[in-house]
Amino acid sequence: MSASFKDYHFQPFINDAIKDLGFENPTPIQSKVIPTIKHGKSVIGKSATGSGKTHAFLLPLLDQLDPKNEKTQIVITTPSRELAYQIYDNVKQLVRFSPETIHIANYVGGTDKERQIEKLEREQPQIVIGTPGRILDLTKGNHLDINTANKLVIDEADMTLDLGFLDVVDKIAAGMSKDLQMMVFSATIPPKLKPFLKKYMKNPVLNDIPTASVINQDVDNWLISTKGQDKNSLIYKLLTMGNPYLVLIFANTRERVDEIQEYLQVQGLKVAKIHGGMQPRVRKRVMKQIQNLDYQFVVASDLAARGIDIEGISQVINDDMPSDPEYFVHRVGRTGRNGMEGTAITLYGPDEEDKVSELEKMGIKFKPKEIKNDEIVDSYDRKRRANYRGHHDKLDGSTLGMINKKKKNVKPGYKKKIKRAIKMKDEKKHKIELRNQIRSKKKQKKRSSQRYR
Structure with missing residues (x-):
């Protein structure tokens, strides 16, 4: 080389x-x-x-x-x-x-x-x-x-x-x-x-x-869950925290691009948009304005993502997981270029776990984050629940069956019920073991007394 x-x-x-x-x-x-x-x-x-x-x-x-x-x-x-x-x-x-x-x-x-x-x-x-x-x-x-x-x-x-x-x-x-x-x-x-x-x-x-070598080491690749949050207000928070130089927000559809831009404009931000549904002369004019740094925030579709090459993009926000995992690389590739640092923030919902896992299989590593008190802080590993469930493998079959039976009909407080059931099971098991020990000692005592008669 x-x-x-x-x-x-x-x-x-x-x-x-x-x-x-x-x-x-x-x-x-x-x-x-x-x-x-x-x-x-x-x-x-x-x-x-x-x-x-x-x-x-x-x-x-x-x-x-x-x-x-x-x-x-x-x-x-x-x-x-x-x-x-x-x-x-x-x-x-x-x-x-x-x-x-x-x-x-x-x-x-x-x-x-x-x-x-x-x-x-x-x-x-x-x-x-x-x-x-x-x-x-x-x-x-x-x-x-x-x-x-x-x-x-x-x-x-x-x-x-x-x-x-x-x-x-x-x-x-x-x-x-x-x-x-x-x-x-x-x-x-x-x-x-x-x-x-x-x-x-x-x-x-x-x-x-390989894709892994394309995700630049200078890019912080963050993952934020949108569960229970309004996505538009979450994007607004991310844009107004700190002082990003230039931010690209990518959405999967033209309609979503329009929606994000309109919401952010209502909040008082100057935002440009680029997607395939715009008239060519309008797109060309907006692209020139973006390149002249007339806008600090740009919302774009994946089609436009491959045409935007602006120096100094400090942050990329993925409104949701892209329809094609390869598009993720194209989006993130807009920041952290020519030795400059960048941040890629991907928002994902509970129904997008499989898409996140697919990207991870490609060698892409995420850092889990969340917003607390208007600051971005480290969050828990989203796989922690799966790791906790792995603990159940140590339980016997009947207990696992009881847990699964409880899970089929999930109601408020079901976690407490499962914990109570496991505790009762363990107490019952302990009583049986104790009873067996007492019986075993009685038998030994009886045998030893017969031996000395």
């Missing part, structure tokens, strides 16, 4: 960009992927948000790009507009140190298509970034010429599949150069994705970075 970016012998302008970003050493995914891409091999990068995967493909691709060749050389697809804008900004940051002009274009739905066509008539971009639908639309109209490009990046492939864009990406790939080098990045590799990968990738190099 390489210890320094200098080992890759990038062009000077790329090294200048790396220095400007403040990157010191490559992340695990960068160490594995960069050499493979530089050697022209197809890659499957299984890694999640916060792992540095965007620069893992951008750095070697820009290093190999020929500025003198004015035709399209690289195509990058993303499932969301926000992610396309993010990668577009990343590329602009990297190429601004280039001594020669590199033409980049970002094509997403909801933007001015006619204006894009007019510009394409004058020049073709060397790097194409965008959502699959708009890219395919421009190629089918013979405006965008991608048959000269031999490098295709499919970012967030699992999300591309979930949103039904894989067929569109398939058509894009079919219109590109035959000697295609494909780079696929995904948090997971679902079975439905594999036929597509086999179609275009011959002996790809699989780089699998």
Whole structure:
């Protein structure tokens, strides 16, 4: 594994960009992927948000790009507009140190298509970034010429599949150069994705970075039970305790995003929201305001989670457990980046125990917390009841049967009844043992007296 970016012998302008970003050493995914891409091999990068995967493909691709060749050389697809804008900004940051002009274009739905066509008539971009639908639309109209490009990046492939864009990406790939080098990045590799990968990738190099290594050590991962509490007021308390720099609150649905934002605004907080149901121009405007730090609090859906990349997010709050456990990594990956500390707070209800356990099986460790006297303090292990129940294994079968029978019809005070029943059982057992001891002593005394007659 390489210890320094200098080992890759990038062009000077790329090294200048790396220095400007403040990157010191490559992340695990960068160490594995960069050499493979530089050697022209197809890659499957299984890694999640916060792992540095965007620069893992951008750095070697820009290093190999020929500025003198004015035709399209690289195509990058993303499932969301926000992610396309993010990668577009990343590329602009990297190429601004280039001594020669590199033409980049970002094509997403909801933007001015006619204006894009007019510009394409004058020049073709060397790097194409965008959502699959708009890219395919421009190629089918013979405006965008991608048959000269031999490098295709499919970012967030699992999300591309979930949103039904894989067929569109398939058509894009079919219109590109035959000697295609494909780079696929995904948090997971679902079975439905594999036929597509086999179609275009011959002996790809699989780089699998375990989820556990992606949950940054600089992130405090807290778990708070919502049992018996109003979730909205709990979120408000968390936001107003201390002085967080920038907080992202993630919810599972658009409706819930709207609800949280409205509640917090009524409480007097300035809160932005981002989800897929908003008009593209509104989403774009709000994203720019968020990046300008006009808002301290942002409520977002999981779709938008993959497009938000803001420096200095100090806290992430999960309104509830995400519908897909992999989304948890994407959410938490928004904080604790570039050596900065962060806190991820996950709220969970009594019916979400299985989801918490599923995340723990993935290697994610939680610290149980609760709010007491307007302070966040350590709480008990939520598994303590299970551990206590383990004590019953030492009891005999009839006592266990009695406990189980009592539990079937739970009524107020049932715990006291069970304790009383166990106590009575133990007292009865002790009396029997005492009686047996007395009988045994009497028998011994009788035998010894008969022996001396």
